[in-house]
Amino acid sequence: MDTSWFLEILDEEGQLLATAAEEAGVDAAVPACPGWRVGDLLRHTGVVHRWAAGFVADRWTAPRPMGEPPQTDGAELVDWYRDSHRHLLDVLTGAPPDVECFTFLPGPPSALAFWARRQAHETAVHRFDAESARGGAATPIATDFAVDGIDELLRGFHARPRSRVRTEVPRVLRVRVTDADAVWTVRLSQEPPVTVRDAGGDAECELAGPAERLYLALWNRLPVPAVSGDPALAALWRDASAVT
DSSP: OOHHHHHHHHHHHHHHHHHHHHHHOTTSBOTTSTTOBHHHHHHHHHHHHHHHHHHHHHTOOSOOOOOOOOSOOHHHHHHHHHHHHHHHHHHHHHSOTTOOOOOOSSOOSSHHHHHHHHHHHHHHHHHHHHHHHHOSOOOOOOHHHHHHHHHHHHHTGGGSTTOOOOOSSOEEEEEEETTTTEEEEEEESSSOOEEESSOOSOOSEEEEEOHHHHHHHHTTSSOOSEEEEOHHHHHHHHHHOOOO
């Protein structure tokens, strides 16, 4: 996992998010986040950036709450977001590779890699939100980055006890990228999902599509491109997979 790759993406995505927010206006509705305006999106993402930067900058090894967003609005709020994004980048870029601090998902080989990866995906999804509020074509998401994001979601977020994607009886869901060699088997039960990166065994439902669209669909930003098998499992994902 190349930390510098994630940092480059984080840099670009944050700039795109700010530009789209500025063009849309802070009062524009965010279609994928019912009830949210662009201003809410900026406050949320900026607070997350500062929260993440704080763990790395302070070498903080335990969970701690996020801070409060500013009461500013309009152009001042966009500027505050840009400052938050730049602060995060400066902290991550300047941190030693072996920095030790709090993380909350399995997978990355170091805390620095974890935060670079997590914030790159956080920003990419919310950049899509800002661009959807602005209207017009969304900036493409690279296939390899989208595949990594699907993996983070399935084998990271939904491996945690907080995942609500559960079934009374065991079920098997397949997730397949159609424009890259990437497939996951998700075993559902009354416990958190167990996901492996393979296509072993039968699955009762398959969610499939190009990496970019499938990535956004699994984050509930777009419809799943193709569903085969039992549609109830696809509906379960849609209804229960929101990350909290």
